[in-house]
Amino acid sequence: MKRTVEFTVNGDAYRFEIEPNRRLIDVLRDDIGLTGTKEGCSIGVCGACTVQVDGDMISSCLMLAVNANGRDVTTIEGLAEGDRLHPLQRAFIEYGGFQCGICTPGQIMAAKALLDHNPKPTRDEVVEWMTGNLCRCTGYYKIIESIMAVVDGKVEGQEVRA
């Protein structure tokens, strides 16, 4: 039986009538059209579907959409303001923190969840936190370097072209 669910995504309010077994990732991607959240493993291991729910880091492939009722969801689409990028986004571009880009939204959302709670983590803390996000392209070195660039205040959010 369908349930009525209300939650915000990137500050916008939504109301859905949804089956209780429907996953948050499906509602984000298929119902709202926010396809920046990616599905990599479907079992909460790879981190490609990482979003924030009330600021906490969540694998949206493991969360039922009904459990988001009354909560605030942030996806990768909620970070930039127009062409003005979040510092983490800027850093991933400047420090080469991505290649194919499929895991990148999840990497950035995971890093954001860390920095929201702990703006000055050590490199070891960053590495430890990011072990929940798989990347097959980069070997992680430039992902960690990108995040540390933000931690060290080397990057500001700014407009970019391309």
Add this chain to the structure above:
Amino acid sequence: MTMTVEPRREFDVVGTRVNRLDGFEKVTGTGKFVADISLPGMLIGRILRSPLPHARIVRIDTSRAKKVPGVRAVITAEDTPKRYWGAFIKDQPILAIDKVRYVGEEVAAVAAMDEAAAEEALSLIDVEYEELPAYFDPEDALAEDAVLIHEDKPGNVALLIDVERGNVDEVFRNSDVVVEDTFKSHLQWQAPIETIGSVAEYAGGKLTLYMNTQTLFMARHRLAWALDMREGDIRIIQPWVGGGFGGKSCDDNNAMVCSVLAIKTGRPVKIINTREEEFLAGSRPRVPMKIWCRMGFKKDGTITAKHIDVIAENGAYCGKAPAITGVAALRHDTLYKYTTVKTRARLVYTNRIPTGAFRGFGNPSAEWAVEQVLDLGAHELGIDPLDIIRKNAAEPGYVSPHGNRVISCELKQCADRVERMMDWKNRRANKPPYRGLAVGATVHVSGKRHFGDYDGGSAVIKVNEDGKAMIWSGEGECGQGPTTALCQIAAEELGVPFEDVEMSRADTDLSTYCHGAYASRLTYIAGNAVKDAARNMKQQILEIAAEMLEAAPEDLEIRQGNIFVRGAPEGKSTTVREVAHARLFRRGGAPLVAAGNFDPDSVLQDPSRYGNESGAYNFAVQAAEVEVDPDTGKVTVLQYAAASDCGTVIFPVGAEGQVEGSIAQGLGYTLSEGLLWDNGRPVNPNFSDYRLPTAGDMPKFLREFADSYEPTGPFGAKGLGELAMDPFAAVIGNAIFDACGVRIHELPITAEKVYWALREKERGSSAK
């Protein structure tokens, strides 16, 4: 053929740390991957797969499945043209014909309004099988009484290579030291975070596919063959591709089945592999090999001869494994200078997933064996393995016993760099117990001539009326960064700022033929094609500018988009933008457009496997320091160093990323990745058990690029994408031996294997 040899010079754009051109879309989540594409009226396709490794199909009944509400098509082989297809040997059907040959093989498929209806219909397809004997080890499939997996392949052998140059046995007899050993490698999945997927639509005889392939035109060719269509009636559009590593070079049936469903229903159809399907029947994993290798040496470390025997697992159908087996059998002989070599390789059908192209393409498996045997020789001789590499290293001008012609080569420099990075002599002399240091080397190609006698590339450049250049290329971008590197090459050649060049997305309707991303070929081959197009464009621009400036074209220069008489930048000038505008907006005007081509000076190997397979060769030396826990067998890589000779580094951020990513895949290949099998079925096909390395697994890593220049490359560049993957496993194997005196003979090197090897060594020494 276009061949130019250019001297070294300073560059304006090449080699600068530009940002990737696809950054904004990828960090904001706005870039569209194939799973993100939805078309009006689109159906969801699902595939019914074989639960058995080898069986005759007695009967398929789809009648109940067809009655499920929302189902628009249920197909079997009867709904396909029943043409067998494949890159080298055409033996694979779109949907199983009469027989299934591995667990996961496509048997039937459904297109429905939604996934629930599709899944329900799949569960209602009734298939009756009659099981046949199945083989999961090539040596079992080679047995004389083995049942044939393909009736027309006697002995279950797909390919045999048997080559001897000189007389190895005679040379071994006259060698001071002869060593030999046998090593086995395993299946490794490319495992990009994005699985294989397609969206197909069909109307008016034209099939359009959004497909995350890394080789668009080859995919089009294979689809055309299997679907019995003309190439031009198929359009492949490449969305952003979430990693390829060889696995998305169209050897699997995802797009084939999707196309048949779209043709059958007249509706767009989408099939995205689940992660489990990706392991069962998606990307074709690395070809497992058992390699016996014998090498002879003189007392001073000179290699006298090499003899190897390769048994490679093809799996149930033939993708790229024949070429991969050829690489494993022959390529390594381009690394060191010796003339006497014997190689036999057999590629054998089994009832497991077809194997195929994965970064390294036979080199990692070969290096895992040969570079360990070389290390055995070094220990036997008591010579520093780095000195063995330097002593025997290929050099510019070297021609391998199989005819590979080396032009640029900085292998010795790579050895020197690794020695310095690792503080090699000092650390080796002062290493604590259970620490080991070791090296390995490799050679790779920059494109390989094996799909017919053409290994070329092409590109078209237009310059818009605003002076901005657009490269039309069909090579594609699967994440490794060629888009950015090719734009740098075009900007450098044209003399315009990097910001004034962009590249189209790959689309077979809009670009000229390009082989695509494999064999580390894009920077070298596509780079040369783009450079040729830019040179032709520049000539057009200069001729028009010459009219405008009343000067001779050959006296003009373009820098930063400004055109002036050479040596007089302050004098009369115009700009590329003004030229483009003036060329178009006048009576008889025309847009600026130019084409470019490049086909390297390589040759197709003859039947004896002789022939220079690539236009340029890339070299690497790597070293590791590892620690082995004697109580548990756990191996920790403490530090890793890689020196790579890829000629001029065009795009530093991308080049560094290729090396770093290769190291991570090497680490997974060597230590953690692998599946458990039960009667031909992988029991744990998921990311929680198939352990990709995480950020926390990566060792301290040092990397350098050799100071190198390839005269036939674009601005001196050659390939890099696979190079750093090749020697990794061998380096770790050698380092473990250095640490604790045991050789692990089978990948992956689990703690358990090291533990038991240590116990066996203890027993051996206490018995003495």
